[in-house]
Structures are given as structure tokens and as C-alpha cells.
Amino acid sequence: MATVASISEARLGPTAQPRRRLQRGRRNRTPPPTVITLDSDSEYDSELPPPSRRLPRKRKAEADIQPEPVGISSESEREDDSVKKPTVQKLPHHEQVLNYLNSCTAESLAQITGFSAADSKLIIACRPFDSVFDVEIVSKKESKSRSKAKRVQIGSLFVEKLTSWFAAFHAASEVIKHCEDRGKRLQKAMANWPMDKNGRSQEGTILPVSEKPRLMAQGITLKSYQLLGLNWMNLLHSEDFSGILADDMGLGKTCQVISIIAHLVGTYDEKSGNIRPWPCLVVVPPSVCENWMAEFERFAPELSVCPYLGKDRRNMDPEEARSNHVILTSYSQVEKAKEDLRWLQDLDPYAAIFDEGHKLKNRKNLIYKQMMRVPTRWRLILSGTPVQNNLKELLTLLHFVEPDLFGDKIFDQLDTIFEAKVPNKEIHNFAALAKERVSNARAIMAPFILQRRKEEVLDLAKKTEHNVVVDMHPKQKAIYEEVKGRYLVPKKQRGSSTIKDSHSWMQLRKAAIHHQLFRVHFTDEIVKKIVDILWSKCSEEELYVQSKADRHKALLLENYMDKSDFQLHLECKHFEKYIGHFDIPHRSWEEGPKVQKLLELVRGYIKNGDRVLVFSRFDLVIDILRETLAFADIPYCELTGSTDISDRFPEIERFNENPDIPVFLLTTGAGGTGLNLTAANKIIIFDQSDNPQDDVQASNRAHRIGQTRDVEVIRLITRDSVEGLIFNSCVKKLMLARIVEGNVPVDEDTESESVEQQCRRLMLLEGEAATKSSSQAT
Incomplete structure (x- = not known):
């Protein structure tokens, strides 16, 4: 059989004439030390690094690559004892790699490794392989001209990739097994309790903590499921496990956290020699700091709580602060300043509790990095939505609470498995692990998470949800297209446009909401006239500029050019005597179909005695709604990201205590977490979040303990826009969360790509279908 740069070259003995092509394929190769070969059933230390190899060369465009088939030696040559192979290092998983490569399809190989289909077919064409070395020497020419061809040793790249795959598989399997063992240990302890996780009676002995802690207020009674939550947290603490309390919003996670702190403090015996279980650091969103202070005073007034907030916080001595049972601070307080991080490190808290812990779902975020550097002996995350978008976020939270178990390397290996795209027919074990990632996620999370649904533990008011579809305004339609x-x-490939081109995804979202979120009425010429007039008529203080220097005028012009029609309307309103004549038509913002529908709904609610929370992602949308309600003489409260922390709690109290205020305007980011707004029984999602859990949390502001009326959630969706696609994508995200929690059957095809990725793909498909239909009609 004729051979070309083949495996047979490697098998020739020392008397044979060497061929330069093989020598050039991999230069400076030194035989590595021999190690013991491990078969597929062997125990494997997941910390053992994969074999060291060259980094792959930068690949050319696929069109420039001309694969050259690699021949295979004849059968007689294979059986010739005189033909000896070089001594090759055998590393862990090499036998598994070999078995896989001898049985997989080219399609599977391409998807698993991420290499091209052409390269995968080239590897498959060279089978069967007797050793991993046979795979490593597979090479191809990579050049347009055969005379200038360079050989690329692609076989070693495939071996390296698959070896890392099997290492990840073994590591993931070990972690899953460890988590399952930990879960069985906890389940065995909880099986003897006289109530299940939802607080319902079952056969069992007495609870380890059978009544509320003595440091809690006299008038406070823990509900049965809250008492169970206290015992679960105490069990984790006694086993040196950290965890995530993931009860639904409104089930009293704050009360349960205060109860575990009161229990640890109240049962501490100085003579025991154990470490003192305080101070406990509690980190919360800034909007609920005052609420947490009030809850500590209400539930456990004997606990000493020290707020680490405001400008005077750094005057506190960490050593003196350690005498307090609780140190309360906010994410925004400690997110940026290095001094705050050092203060918390000097504090050396015993435990750290993180409210709305989904803020820690991204390891690249600064707050995540800061909080990981604060030393603690026990960590607890509070989050009603531990699975928000994908399994990687869940892994990130587990990495945060148990960094020793889910170290950086293990995290990366689990992430590799969970994000794998594998064919449905793939049967090999590491691909099966990837395909069963949802089931495995359940096993991993079980020992760390306690999650109860409101409908499972409470007889709550009914909650219904439905969408209201509205058309586009003609101007809005033109902008949107x-x-x-x-x-x-x-x-x-984009040409010039009057529409601001930055953050194109956000621009598309805003175009589906309201046409005055863009600058169309105020042309460039009008904006220049406005700036000229203001520059000549107003003082530096009025314009918020340092001086009347030309460069400051240029900056002012640039700032005004970036404003939308509605923002410039607000400027015309503020400087009415100078530029009021340039303004948009009076109340023209009410022409937006979503605004019209909002007014219609709110007026109906007022007649029926209902009260409503209105959520939007954008401060500018809240500006439009504020102006709309003001001219309609409808009282309202407001909470956005720009609202001062000191004003937030009073605004919440004003709404809850004043039934004559029918509307509360909130941005999803500022008002979607930690607030109790049961005075309202209607929720309008004016525009959806890309993260469906944001809107779930927003609706839970009203649907929680204390709500006496049925709750209705309405989403306003613009017809024939990206909002319909966003809604469908978010439904898939919510389904993933329910699957991982075990509430619905496993569907391994549930997508984990981002909402924007899904919407872009669907819009492109719609465009292709429309083009094809038009072509066929023609």
C-alpha cells in the first residue's frame, strides 16, 4: 500500500531511511519519562496536570487549509516483530482517548474537540490506532502552494484536547460522588426529624433545635418551615458546610437568618474552648439596609448590630467592632474602595451572610472578587433564584460558598462538562456526563441548597400572569426597523445613520418600548441652536460647567447630542423661557402605545381600589411614566437607582401606609429585590429584563406573606418586536431553573445561551425565511 507521511514512518527501524517530512512535523521532541498507564476504571487524582504540549499554531482560514491524507501501514508490516515502535510515555486517560478515537464518529469528534470537520475526518481516516503515539504523529499540509507547504501536527492537538476532556470527566465524577455522599449524610440526619423540608409533620424524633432561640423577641413565633430552616442551617454549620438558603421571596429568609445568628450567639459557651461565633458579617443591597436594621430590632433586639455604612464608617476600629454580634453593610459600600476591603479583612468575621446572593453569580465581577478575599469560617447565601440563566451561575455560587471543594481547577473542569455541546447519539462516558449535566447539577447542589416554594408551604393569595400585546407608533415603527x-x-458593514449606534442590543430593546427614547424631533441643527442659546443666557452654575471656555461648550454640545427626544424635552422644560419653543408637542409622549395602555390599566385599577407596581429596566422610561402620571393627576411613589439610600425606606413606607397613592414606579434593578410591597396587588412589567428571574423577583414584591388579595402580573409586549422573542427565551430560562430544582422532568435540550444570542439567531432566521418567501412569490 502506498503511504504518505504515514504512521508507518514512525515504525521503521534504525536501518531504514528516515523521511524529513515526519522529522519536521514535530521538532525538538524529547522522550518523556515513562509513567504507569491507568485504564478507564482506574482511580485518578484530578489534580494531576494534563501532559505538557506545545501550544497549537495559529490556524489559517479553513479555505486555505489543504488536508493531505495520512496513509496507514500495511497489515503485514503491523505484524512484523522486527518493526519496533519508539518508547512512548503513557499518561492517565491515554487508553480512554485511544478507545474513543477508534470508535467515535467524525461529527462527534469535531463537536467534542471544537476542531474543524475536515481535521476530524482526517483523524478518523487514519484508524485503527494501536497507540496514542499513532494519533499524535498524524499531520497535514497547511498551505496554498505545495512547494511551500508546512506540516501541522494536528494529531497531538486532538490528543491534548481529549486528554483534558477525560481529566475533566474524572474530576467532575469525583466531585459529584463527594456531593452525593455529603447529601446522603445530611439526609440521614434530617430523616429523623419530625417534619419534612416544607414544615409538614412526618414520623421522627425531636428536632435538634425544637423552639425559637431565647434571644429572639417574645412576640415572635417561627412558622414550622422556618423552624426547619433554622435546623437545616444549624446542621450545615455543625458539619462545617456552607450553603444557600433559596426559599421563594416572601417566605422569611431574613427571619430565618436572624434566628440562626441568635441561636449561635445564645448557645455559645465560653468554657467550651470553641471559637466565638461572632461577629457575623451581613452584606445586603443598599435599598434594604434600613429594612434589615428594622428586622433585627423586631426579631432579636438583644443582638448588637453595628452598621458599616456611610461616610463615618472608616472611623470605626475593626477590633472594637468585633464585639458586636452583627456587622451590617451593603454591596455598594464595599465594592470599590480598597480601604473597606482591608477593614473587613481586619474584622475577621466568623460568618458571612449575603442577601440577594445572585449578585455573586459572576466570578469576574469586582464584588465577587472582593468578598472572596474576606476570611470567614462559614458562609451563607440568600437567593430565591440560585439558577438564573445557566448552570455556570449555579457553579459560581457553589464555588463562592465552598471554595475548597469547588476550587478554580475543579470549577473550570465542571464548566467544561456542563457547557459541552454533544450529539444526541453520543454514548461515550464523558459525553454522557455532559448530556446529563442537569441531573448532575441536581446531585451537586442538593447538599448545599434548601429551597421551598411558596405554594408548597403557604396558603398564599393566587397569582396570575398574562401578556398584553400593543402595536407600535408609526414613528416608533420606522425607528425600530x-x-x-x-x-x-x-x-x-453599517453605513451612516441618525440613530446612535453604541450598545446596539440596548438600542433595539429601547426601540420596542417608546419612540422618544431616541433623538428624532431634535435635529443636529436644533441641538446646536439650543446649546448656543443656553451658552449665552445661562451661568456656569446653571449649566453645570466649570467655565465658559470653548472646550466646555464643546462638551456640553456633545452631551446634548447624546440625549434622546424626551431628555431634551426635560431640558426645554427646565429652561423654558430660553428654549421652550423648541420642545416636542405637549404630552406627545403619551402617544406611545405602551404608555396609553398603562394609563388605561391604572385608571381601571383606581376605580376598583387596586394598587399597582410598575417596573422598567430604564431610568429614562421611569422619567416618561412620571411625567405621564403627573399630567394625569395620578399620585405615585418612585424608586430608581438614582434615589438616595436615605430616601428609599421612607418612600416604601409612604406607599405602604398611604392607600391614596395607587402607583409605585420602580426600576427593576433598584426595586426588584428585598422589598415588601404587599400594599399593591397588581404588577405591570412595562419592559422585560433579559434575566427572567429579575421579573420574577419584581412580581414577588407583592406576592408574599402579608398579601391578602389575589395578585395579577401583566407584561406589556410590543407586537412584531424583539420583546416577543425575549419572552419566549425567558420562558426557557425559567424552565431550566425548574428542571434543576427537580420540579419538572429533565429536558437535556434546554438551551443555555443568552437571551440576546437566542433573539439574534431567531431574528436572522426570520429574515432568511422572509427573504426566501419573497423570492418564491416573485
């Missing part, structure tokens, strides 16, 4: 067209076109 232009923004959509530019969004779907690669940036390099």
Missing part, C-alpha cells in the same frame, strides 16, 4: 436592520448587520 432601522435599529433592527443595523443590529443584524456586522458593524463593519
